[in-house]
Amino acid sequence: MKHFILAILLFSCLEGLAQNPLDIRLQNQPIGKPLITLLTEIENTQSVRFYYLDEWLEKLVLTTDFNGKTLRYVLESIFSASEIQFIEIDPKTIVFVKDPTKELARYTFLAEANQARKNIEKIVVGDPENPTKKEMVTLRGKITEDETDDPLLGANILVQNLFTGAVTNVNGDYTITLPKGSHILTINYVNYEEKVIDLDLWNDGTLSWQLQEKPRLLEEVVIEDQSSKEVTTSAIGLVQLSMKNIKMAPSFLGVADIIKQIQNLPGVSTVGEAASGFNVRGGSVDQNLILYDGMPVFNSSHVFGFFSSFNADAVRDASFYRGGIPARYGGRISSVLDIRSKEGDPEKWNFSAGIGLLSTQAAADGPLKKNKSLLAASFRTTYSDWLLKAFNSNYVDLRDAGAAFSDGSIKFSQIFSPKSKLILSGYISNDRFNLQPDSTFKWNTYLTTGRYDFQLNDQIAVALSAGWGKYKYNVIHPVDITGFDLSYELTYPTGKAELFYKRGRHEAELGIQTTYYDFEPGTFKPNSSISNKKNIDMPNQYSWESGFFIADSYRMSDQISIDGGLRLSYFSRIGSGTVYLYEPSTSRISLNIIDSLVYAKGEKIKSYVNLEPRLGARWQVSPTASIKVSYNRTVQNLHLISNTAAVTPVDIWQPGGYYLKPQKADQFSVGYFFNFKENTYDAFVETYYKKIQNVVDFRDGAVLLLNDKIEGELLQGSARTYGIEMQINKKAGNFTGSLSYTFSRSFRTINGELDGDRINNGEEFRANFDQPHNLNLNWRHKLTRRYYFTGNFSYNTGRPVTVPVTAFSYENINVTSFSKRNEYRIPDYHRLDLGLMLEGNHKRDKLFHGNWVLSVYNVYARKNPYTVYFEELDKGLLRPFQLAIIGTAVPSISYNMKF
């Protein structure tokens, strides 16, 4: 059979230049039409002959609307679930053959791979003389990076002859169940050389591979949205980010920034230029769970949001979930950004260093003991005061401000055996910002984690981890009559145990996680004897947050897979503490306190138990298209309490409790993902609807800081968001890029029982981050072999804002009247960035590879607002002003060298 097929292939190659009848496009063909009828009609109108046995095709019909599609596409689609293949003998002769083991497809692919000069490896797993008696065998393995041995998250393993595949997890592991026999596997990862494996699989076994980076350093400039290209996985709303790609994208002052790149994704927005954090599908900034090596990060910004606190040189990869959040994640309701730092190279030491106008950094990683004890460390610090001095701002305080930040990361790995590994990591981030001669703000994050992974057998693996985190800030006012020190601190030790189980078509996960939160909500004290400030020491607030989760990824068939999960979350606010009781049906103000409940240390004050089902499913409707649906319930018990549109470092995180109920979100999403033009393009359309209960808002003029009766200032209500996201990527050719558009809305309703417990009279109003239209375009155009022209264009509708509308005078004081909450909008946001990349030559054995990157951020100098604030002018009235932090074009040039 093999020789027959090879002969046919050889013959077809010789005739390959003739006109191809398979390019005929179907017109006016109804669904359900028998395939034989169609082929007969084509034979009657075209000079082409089809050779087949009637019994092979007599049950096959046009299963969908194929009008406008080529005959090749139609046949591939109809035959994908059958044993039948077709061979193009010459332009006038198409032969149908029965190919139950898909050998024809396999050999076709091999022939094409040879023609493309791809490196094909022949691998045999198991003994062909003594194969297993099972029909289906399981193949496992790990895909890693060639140089650093880092596992590659999201690498695709595609079985070309079966149109199926698998994707590696965060550890680079994959599992796939295949029929015994011969297969062609391709292993792909962005920016890495594709690997083609001619596999003979006779028993269960392992196949691990190291992928080699493509020699061209500037291969990609955009973030790859895996959800748009992975028609074969059920992950929906997942974006896997490669730091290598992020570093190559045009950026402000050439500083690679993971958060800024996330803001360019469909469904993600920000409240303003250089604003801290990001908003996902109409959610607030605090609804995003940001994890660094598994530990939550409560402030991800340097310099209030100019830059993120993650050094690109220290990060290995990141997974971003805007929907379809797996059950192992909990505690936030909108999205998850899971960042993993680099591990040390097991073979050799690597060093890197960088000096820029804004910051300087150094990193090293390598083996303390080869293949056993590995270390990776990085440090970054800044001298950014000059940046603020450069602000030609009317806002004097900002012009006279000072800022500095630093961050560091260290990771130690001890490999005990191929099946067990211990990882210890630490992270620190420091910021200082002062408004001369006003207050100095300082905020710090400290994280440490330990994780022990071991594999019990081929099917079961266990991961145990423990961590400790601290987030704190201080506000220090100069020593004078108003001098004070304000401090806030949050400490959170955490522990987690996970068990992974893989068997057959199931990939299950079971785990438990618990975190203890110790909030010091505020210590306020005078900093000199002349200060008029009083000591205020807010009592600590304690709570436990735990989650038990179970999940299973079940591949029902080659076409259908289901990811199901359930998380049982438990949150308990515990003593010591005092709860004030208020007169029923009155506002929660001091005057209405009728009693108080005093709780001893450790005593339960209030607890909440919630079930969080997570469900995702994928139906692969054709080899190039799939439909994915997901439903998530997520619960959030910690809330960022802020009454500013922009996140500030002095916003406080508040645990739920007696009055503050958990936020609950239910999100439904459905998407259609497809590839076309032979995978040159991929695209998706995804729509979602999210309903949130107990969303947290605040009264007008709320006092949030140092308020031991903060329940009186907070209001809870409901929110709803909905939207449609679409993206198209061109992945091959001299011109590559992506275009995405999102339409989304986000509304809130705060309608309490009492007058004072309502916002906008209880009517639905636009959330701060309701930005209906969002458009992103980025591209890379290969001008010559070594020159690339890159760019990015972003557009957002301006966000809602509350503005002064009228004024009145009371006792000779002029007072400004504001509009209803978020009644108006700031101007739309749009920005164009351009870059030119000039590479050195691509010789592999060159001592070093270098490239120049010239870029201009905000090319046409759009003054996009960082914030709209209010300044008191004449007559004591407030007028709105917009502060554009980056109000001009910012050119930069950088040189990267790898040796």
Add this chain to the structure above:
Amino acid sequence: MLKHSIYYNLGIFRLGLAALLMLSISCVDRIDFDVDKPDKFDVVIEGKINTQPGPYYVTITRAFDVEGENILDRLISAQEVFITDDAGEKYAYNEITKGIFETEDANFIGEVGRSYVLTVVLRDGRIYESSPETINEPGEVENINFEYNLVTNPDLTIKHEYNVTFDANAGGRTDYYFLWKFKATYEIKTNPELRTVSCGESRCPDPPPCSGFFVGTDGQLVESEEPCTCCECWVDFYNDTPIVSDNQLVAAGNFVGIEAGIVPVNRWTFYDKVYVEIIQSSLTPAAYNFWKAIKDQKEAGNNIFQPIIGQVPSNFKQIAGDPGNVVGLFYATAEVSYGRYLTKSDLPSENIIDNSGNPFTEDCRLFVPAFTTNIRPPFWVD
């Protein structure tokens, strides 16, 4: 070996030469929103009673354009304005001029512990009614303190000033809802007799009649028999930001070192001395929320993090007529005050006063119009 050494020195060197030309990148601009037209503006009601003898006043106006335009002719006439107390007694107001109302009964005085409701009936049939306002004990202002400061301006010039702080107590109250107002008064002496007007290429005397001088037939200045009535005035100035209590400033019912305002040191304020007065008013929660919102609004200006400033809460509700928004406050309060002089002898040196500059050659009442009077305040002592 060469390969070995290369791999052991594998590294990445990154050099950023960003933005050499970036001299200024941020900017602040006014931003305009298409807001409502003036004919939709709110009704504003301002009313207060206290424990001092009346009459008490109510002013009804219309809100104005935030740009400060249409600020005149805002007074609104009303059909009826009256107060009802918790005993059911009704006290009427008379409209003494358009939009300004005065209590009719001269014997009506607010009493501590009593509650009052203000009702306003507009001529178009709209009726607004306040929530009940109860007069609480006022506490006491105990002391006023002055602290001298030498301040360097952004243009590197210097100025001298006094920070004014005060101490107060809640008088046994535990809810700490208080409002303080800072008022300072200083005396000025001007030279209206030196006023001139252009006459040809020179200037000729033109003293106002109140100056005690007139221009004789020969064109010369002549002293009249009438004394000057606009050469000596008293100027009031206030802190535009209301001072309200907060939990950072109170310990066991005592407020110590509360910042009240600033007294600038110059040849006008320290012509003789400055009288500084702190007025402490007891508030209800509703009135406190109103003043607190104004204070927050005043302080929120210039905050780049864009605090979401809400509407200033009114304690009025509309109970009849076509819908129309109302803002403002009626509050009932007990007030106490405390005053203290700040004199030249308190200055570190009299030389810090810059006495250069021309005399003020106008009617002294025009020095700061609306805040200057030639009527000697009762508290003023020589």
